[in-house]
Amino acid sequence: MESESRLKTVLLGMGAAFLAGALYFLTREVEVEGPGVDPKQKQKPQQGKSPQKAKLQSKPQARPQHRQEAEERPTMTRAATMPVKEERRSTDLVEFDNGVITTDSLLQVLNVMKDKYWKEMAPINETFRRERREALHSDLARYEAVIKQWEKQQGQVFGLVYLSTIQDFGLEENDFAKYGQRHRPELLFSHMKRITIAPLIAVTDETMTAETVQEILEEHLRLLTDQKATQSYKLMGLLMAEDLLYEKFGLETDQITALGQKYKDLPGVKAVQSQINALLGS
DSSP: OOOGGGHHHHHHHHIIIIIHHHHHHHTSOOOSSOOOOOGGGSOOOOOOOOOOOOOTTOOOOOOOHHHHHHHHSOOOOHHHHSOOOOOOOOOSSOOEETTEEOHHHHHHHHHHHHHHHHHHHHHHHHHHHHHHHHHTTTOHHHHHHHHHHHHHHHHHHHHHHHHHHHHHTTOOTHHHHHHHHHHOHHHHHHHHGGGGSOOOOOOOOTTOOHHHHHHHHHHHHHHHHHHHHHOSSHHHHHHHHHHHHHHHHOOOHHHHHHHHHHTTTSHHHHHHHHHHHHHHHO
């Protein structure tokens, strides 16, 4: 299971695999409020006519009856002649507001996706850690290949989870697109990022002091800085730093994150954690 402190790390892999692509797919333009007016129906401004001299004792001319009826008949626009799209309505599982899924319902759906996703990814991540650590000091080409294969697996798992979840809730694929159009794609992206954040684990080592936690965090920062300077493949550098940290302290980053949360209000721990987050996000 990947740690919360590695959100940026996970996004590097998942962004290419599904988040960037999914956001393009999920926020493409769709009709939210019905079809627009056909541009051909827009009236062209009338050109100004040169003034003419008024004729004395002119009598109004009666318009031909067929012309008068044509002018008085209401013009049928394209929107009026097209069939009206039925709005999505609330169900027992999700609610809609004027055809768009509500934020509460969207978050409910995403939380289900998150639970499914991490349940599927847990054994994949265990295998991923074992295989890359076996190659860490012997075959860096293999190490890199394992990471790239893992990135593909993330995208495949997300795709299956996404499709199965919207089916469970009776949603359509463009329901996400409509939400993104009404509330901005950035907000949809922000909500979807919660899927990539692993559930927090409980602190099991109550004997570890704040000084020890700060020491571990400082070593993590050093390793991240070194790998960033030497590895062009960013995700590979971040994972190598984690694997080297595990070799030294026997702790996974989700365990370190949990310990860091325990002492997050202490100035020393807070300062180092802030530097780590800045480096992960750079």
